[in-house]
Amino acid sequence: MKKILKDRFFILGFFVVVGVVIIIFRLFNLQIVEGQQYYEYSQRGVLQERIIKAPRGRILDRNGIPIAVNRMGFSVQIAYVKMSAEERNRMIFNLVQIFEKNNEIYKSLLDDYFLYDTMEFGPKIKDSQDKAYSWAKEIGLKIEKNVDITPQYIFKLLKQKYELSDEYEDKDAAKVIKVCYDLQIKGYSIRAPLTLIKDVKWETVAEIEERHHELPGVTTDWEPFREYIDSFYVGHILGYIRGIDADEYEALKSKGYGYNDLIGKTGVEKSAEEYLRGLDGKRTIEVDTNGRFYRNLSYTPAEPGKDVVLTIDLRLQKAVYESVEKNIQRIREKGGEGNFGDANAAAVVVLDVKTGEVLAMLSYPTFDPAIFLAGAGNKEAQQKILELNNDSVNTPLLNRPIQGLYAPGSTFKPLTAIAGLEEGIIKVNEIIRDDGIYYIDGMKFECLEYRHGLGAHGNLTIERALATSCNIFFHILGKETGIDNLDKWAKNFGLGEYTGIDLPGEYKGNRNSRDYKAEMFHEAWYPADTAQAAIGQLFNQFTPLQIANYVSSIANGGYKYTPHVIKRITDYDGTVVKEIEPVFEKIPVSEETIEAVKKGMVAVTNSIDGTAVTVFDSLPYKVAGKTGTAQTGRLNESDNGLFVCYAPADNPRVAIAVVVEKGVWGSNTAPIALDILKKYFELYDIKNVSDSAKSDEVVFTR
């Protein structure tokens, strides 16, 4: 005995045995004595973690009119519950019948592979037997050797796989199979239920809850869904949300995005994503073995996204839309020389010249982003989305004000004047003579009036040249100023440069320059090119927003603002989180130059030798403007019509750019600007300018 006590290995062994005895004793206590109690408790103690979807922030117009909001909708989940295949199929069949009764459309992954109604393979495997074979193999269908893989055969195997007995008619079996297939592919457990269908009707939810004994494992939950109001008018600005795609998910998963999340794809929904997106909450609940709620364990509330207030005035935006639609119709019907009746698209930008705020911005034809919110099961909406994507004539998804590229035509002339004045080529009252014809490098340039037998303009100052839009004057002035200076000043005014607007997908466009020509055509720059560039032709391609912003910079005395559509970000209770302050850059242009050009643009509206009269007759203040007509370079197609203006002329508040594709003449597009100005001054009543001027005649040249 003493020897044993001295044996240190024995002592260690003794301690091990004591430890093991304690463990076994404890196990006996837990499993045998209290086992039944623990068993019963465990049967309802199944944990589920449910995400509480955070409502996305609202999007409002500048006056607080809601454009994008949320509403509560219901979804149906299914959790894994221990039961036989037969019981499971019965449960699914019950559920499918409830869906059908309430016209809920159930979209299955199986639809891509197998369609029972037409008894054919789906689009993913339609074209090859091999694909059909490997798909069937992958999902675990037992294909016999040397058998033709027909849809009928696959259907038989699917019935076998999901153990559908003969009591189901084939058409019912097909419906059950669709759900079974999704359960298999997407996976579901009692801990992580699978969402089968989203945004169902209240009736569906009521029936599921009422009949829950027949539907073990099926539960309902609610979550917020996006809803757009009057979104048709602001489609391109608003943008839309859709399911996150693989690339976005990879890039954003570290920020907490799930593979099922919705994300802004275009417009403000995209550019303000970080504010709009809320923080999902989480609740841990205990459910019983039928997946039914038992009690809450923990709860982290969702944090709603921030609201975004736009600079857009929805009332003005609607007026813009209505005017564009009306005038395009008018231009198409008007006829006349060079009018092929094909005007079909337009872009309008209305800027606040003192802040750079975008008050209205329309891309016509527009689209309603609401159709992008429709579920995958909504065939009508899916068809519409397809049409939007495939319409290559009208390209309705193109956001023309920032993505449409247009030659500015004569609306470029004020810039040529600025460059000439600033570079000291011409003085404010200096005269250049227009003889009707002018040769550069042996190339003949003609003034349009002269060609039409109306005689040359003769001696012109900048003011008169702008008023009459004399081509020869600007050919000569431009040639003297030189392409490098024209390029420099166009750049200074942001033409052919990103404006930095807070919308995704802005285009840069391009400017006439030696480099551009060399790069694109490998040719040297000639003085004749400069003469063309001076009247806005050749390679100039600007967005309507750039053009509007350039007019705004002239109007406000040389300040280039960064245009923006987001005015402020607020919490859901209205507390301001962030106010977007105006960002501007002073263009190094002298006051004299600006005044001279402004005089010219005002003179446009006061000239007696114009080609269009009385458009702005009814307005109680002066408007300064400029028309432009740009050839598209395509035969049998009308030219693009442009019109830019700002008002009131003596104390500018808004700058407008209107482009009508195939609008034939710049003057055709002016009535749109008139409608906008009328609406603007009706909404923002300005007493201080109302008596400064009465019925001015506005006269248009090209």
Next chain:
Amino acid sequence: MYSVEKFQGVNLVKHFDYFLFFAVLILSGIGIVVVKSASLVMPNGADGSRMAMVQVAAMVLGIVAALVLSSIDYQYYKNFSFILYLGSLMLLVLVLIFGTGEQFGSKSWLNIAGITVQPSELAKISFVFVVAYYLEKINESEEKIKPIALLAVFAAIPIGLVLLQPDMGTALVFIFIFCIMVYVAGLSYKYIAIGFLSSIPVFLLSWFYLLEDYQKNRIIGLFKPESGSTTYTFNVLRSIMAIGSGRLYGQGLFQGTLTQSASVPVKESDFIFSVIGEELGFIGSVAVVLLLTLIIIRCLYIAKTARDKFGSYVVSGICGMYAFHFIENTGMSIGLLPVTGIPLPFISQGGTSLLASFIAIGVVLSVSMRRKKALFEDE
């Protein structure tokens, strides 16, 4: 010479320790099935489908390693023990720099070419060798001070590195192994008593100055698990519920309600015992406990009858490692011991851990084959 005769006298087939080897095979076989069950449903839809496969691969590799190691005389390992030791120190340093696994509480994993390894698992074995080497030196040589000092230094370095991860549980394993080996080497009870008494102020000091709140909570939670809402007690309550609900026969393999709803946290490794308890019941749990006990007792017996002191110390150290892992892991699963991230030997998911367990068994088998008794019988 006596020793030369011994070296030549081993018959690899005849003297192989079949009992120990098959006990280990059965246990790890059970382990793979249980890991498969535990990884069927993972929380938050994580993918656990590869886990059982990794486990099988590690087991096959482990069996090969164990067989090869057992056929080599363990005296040769002595020569390599320092290289092994330095190598594992290097890995422990690397894991501090490049390690991953903060989400589990400590930087314990290294990612090498897509394979994650846990260096501390391998370090345990080299630790055992180095400690055994010095203990033998101390026992045999006249000069005591120098080897004792070296032993202290070499033992302290890996413990310090593991504490930096910070992995308190694994550090405790090292300390425990060290204590067992020193005890077996014959440290007088007088010193042991002094050691015990002096550990009380150390414990008090560390309680008030060193331990983080979460570590204190784990110990407090031990005495009143129903009290807190901390994750710790929650995990243990879940584990206890799962084990209890297994009753006598268990709910059946792949059938456990809590296991198959991923309701027990880290059920595939730290809390694997809850899966055994729930799905295999009292019978299955006791069977696993008894198998592990048999392996440990067998190791003690081998240590006792080893040919020389070095072999005896090495096996004692490995035995201490198994015993600590086993008792601590099951103890925490049933709420008797504080929670640490220590795996259940031969069962818990984790390739490195399983491989290390098998390597250790290979060493034990090598010692076992060359025991005194077997040789005497041979003569």
